[in-house]
Amino acid sequence: MKILRSCTHPRWFAASAADLQGLLSDHLHCERKAAENALALVRRYPHRGESVTQLGRLAHEETSHVVQVAALLGRRGWTPRADSPNRYARALLEEVRGREPDRLLDALLVAAFIEARSHERLGLLARGFAARGDGELADFYAALGSAEERHAEIFLELAEPLVPPDAFAARLEELGGREAEILGALPHGSRVH
Ligand SMILES: [Fe+2]
Numbered sequence: 001m002k003i004l005r006s007c008t009h010p011r012w013f014a015a016s017a018a019d020l021q022g023l024l025s026d027h028l029h030c031e032r033k034a035a036e037n038a039l040a041l042v043r044r045y046p047h048r049g050e051s052v053t054q055l056g057r058l059a060h061e062e063t064s065h066v067v068q069v070a071a072l073l074g075r076r077g078w079t080p081r082a083d084s085p086n087r088y089a090r091a092l093l094e095e096v097r098g099r100e101p102d103r104l105l106d107a108l109l110v111a112a113f114i115e116a117r118s119h120e121r122l123g124l125l126a127r128g129f130a131a132r133g134d135g136e137l138a139d140f141y142a143a144l145g146s147a148e149e150r151h152a153e154i155f156l157e158l159a160e161p162l163v164p165p166d167a168f169a170a171r172l173e174e175l176g177g178r179e180a181e182i183l184g185a186l187p188h189g190s191r192v193h
């Protein structure tokens with residue numbers, strides 16, 4: 001399912017690749033936060049048996065991405081820099097409503113949008129680095145990007161049964177518009193979002 005309502009600006013790649021250590025450091029923290037977010041959902045909703053299994057697996061896979069990004073940084077002779085606030089994710093999380101089942105629905109949909117946007121951007125990084133002749137980075141981003149696409153599907157599958165189909169479609173539409181607006185207002189930099 002294609003959920004993104006906008007495409008990343010063509011000039012984004014050059015800005016993101018300008019500081020490769022910065023980009024990889026931000027990417028490492030994105031993977032860490034994705035693992036933490038999945039486990040936080042397990043903490044908040046332990047009674048949802050099937051989703052606990054899926055979220056646990058997802059956290060495991062995101063943690064393996066942390067390891068892979070750290071290894072790539074190491075091969076280039078770099079250590080990860082400290083995390084800096086992610087304005088994109090923060091703005092999206094502000095859209096999460098307070099009452100159940102809206103709270104869980106929104107948390108899962110926001111996670112789906114972050115995964116879908118990560119998939120788009122890691123794909124752009126894969127193609128951009130391939131064009132520059134950096135095969136290691138191109139293969140790395142292509143592999144991680146396809147995992148993020150699956151993650152978006154998992155979050156959508158977990159969210160869909162929570163409310164009637166028309167309410168699901170309406171909220172997906174609303175949050176899709178908001179995601180495009182938030183992303184479009186952010187400056188381009190050496191980070192994933
Ligand atoms: Fe990941």
Ligand SMILES: [Fe+2]
Pocket residue numbers: 034062115147148151
């Ligand atoms: Fe992911």
